[in-house]
Amino acid sequence: MLTHATYDTSSAECRPACAVPIMVGQPNLPGLEELVGLIREVFEHRWLSNRGRLLRRLEDELSRMLDARHVIAVVNATTAIQLVARACGLTGEVVVPSFTFSATAQALTWIGLTPVFADIDPATATLTAATVEPVLSPRTSAILAVNLWGNVCPVEELAALADRHGVKLIIDSAQALGVTYHGRPVGVFGSAEVFSLHATKIVHACEGGLVVTNDDRLAATVRVMHSFGTDPSGVVSTIGTNAKMHEISAAMALAVLPSLGEVIEDNRHKHQLYRRCLTGVLGISLREPSPGTGSNYHYVVIEVDASTAGVTRDQVHEQLAARGIYTKAYFAPGCHMLPPYRCAPHLHTPRPVPYTEALAARVLCLPTGPAVTDTDVRTVTDAIAAIVAPVGRVA
Numbered sequence: 001m002l003t004h005a006t007y008d009t010s011s012a013e014c015r016p017a018c019a020v021p022i023m024v025g026q027p028n029l030p031g032l033e034e035l036v037g038l039i040r041e042v043f044e045h046r047w048l049s050n051r052g053r054l055l056r057r058l059e060d061e062l063s064r065m066l067d068a069r070h071v072i073a074v075v076n077a078t079t080a081i082q083l084v085a086r087a088c089g090l091t092g093e094v095v096v097p098s099f100t101f102s103a104t105a106q107a108l109t110w111i112g113l114t115p116v117f118a119d120i121d122p123a124t125a126t127l128t129a130a131t132v133e134p135v136l137s138p139r140t141s142a143i144l145a146v147n148l149w150g151n152v153c154p155v156e157e158l159a160a161l162a163d164r165h166g167v168k169l170i171i172d173s174a175q176a177l178g179v180t181y182h183g184r185p186v187g188v189f190g191s192a193e194v195f196s197l198h199a200t201k202i203v204h205a206c207e208g209g210l211v212v213t214n215d216d217r218l219a220a221t222v223r224v225m226h227s228f229g230t231d232p233s234g235v236v237s238t239i240g241t242n243a244k245m246h247e248i249s250a251a252m253a254l255a256v257l258p259s260l261g262e263v264i265e266d267n268r269h270k271h272q273l274y275r276r277c278l279t280g281v282l283g284i285s286l287r288e289p290s291p292g293t294g295s296n297y298h299y300v301v302i303e304v305d306a307s308t309a310g311v312t313r314d315q316v317h318e319q320l321a322a323r324g325i326y327t328k329a330y331f332a333p334g335c336h337m338l339p340p341y342r343c344a345p346h347l348h349t350p351r352p353v354p355y356t357e358a359l360a361a362r363v364l365c366l367p368t369g370p371a372v373t374d375t376d377v378r379t380v381t382d383a384i385a386a387i388v389a390p391v392g393r394v395a
């Protein structure tokens, strides 16, 4: 079974397939000059943190882009989830997909909430009302849905379900910046959405996160909580934490942000190229965005059908790595199988999650983004075809 373990690429042995490692998750780097220009501003103003001008500029630009009343830039998406959970006053259980990055669940456990895992719709890899309803209980205070790989979950039916049961709907859009849902930018669905600006994300601040909401009260509470519980008059009016984003991170995000549209177009092009090059490779299918989603194409996800391909997903992953091509099984195993949760299925997994388990055994994320060339895409797909051989391709 694959884990979320990292690897040391400095010692990676590169086989003839590629001279330089081709890696999933390589950051979208801005022009150095743009970044230096922004950092120069930071130096000129001698203002490094605590709502500096670059941070305010970043929040304003994102708020316009997402058509959202409030964008609060914070240290990372994990903390953003915790801030929203605290500001919403969540208690007891929160329903989450098992099929997500472990941070979604860990963020809750770390603040004393109990993640309860629901299964996903295998077509979209997101929660639906039908998968959530069976695990709702009198202790449920929220549904935390995830827009995985930028696939937007069915927000209307989840919001209706949440309303019927008197619980909150919060959305983990860590992977979904730049995504639209029926033409509208994601960001303002549910009570709040959170985004990640981690280095591996389409827009990043090295490390960073966003809370986005149209709810004035919720935004005000998150703002107070993210800065030691200090209200606008300077009084510590509640218990908070320190989740402030600093100016150098804001500079990085501001330098990366202008390229977002171009990067999405380029990602779309690479997704199409992957589709063309993988057509006819037996047992390999490329996942497409879910209906209604205007994807950022930041995650190129294939499924390996071992019975047809003759190799398992883990074998494809390992054999690609042996050729200097680094992929990730986002997300295997499902969170319900991670040791902290596996040991207490009565608390976390009241119902089986068969679609999660099936998908977690098949998926593999392939390299894409500005650091990956068209030639790299062909190198990756040729390698996959060779691994799947001897049957390999059909005409």
Ligand code: T4K
Binding pocket: 004, 005, 006, 007, 023, 024, 025, 026, 027, 076, 077, 078, 079, 100, 101, 103, 104, 146, 148, 172, 174, 175, 195, 196, 197, 198, 199, 200, 208, 209, 326, 328, 330
């Ligand atoms: N919710 C969801 C649905 C998420 O996907 C995430 C984060 C969160 C919540 C929490 O967001 P944050 O609190 O992080 O803001 C990476 C990221 O660390 C993580 O942010 C991200 N999701 C997750 C999907 O991917 P790993 O464990 O896969 O990272 P790692 O070190 O194995 O790197 C992934 C690939 O990127 C490798 O091929 C190496 C490459 N890489 C990485 C970094 C950091 C680079 O080439 N350069 C770099 O600087 O978690």
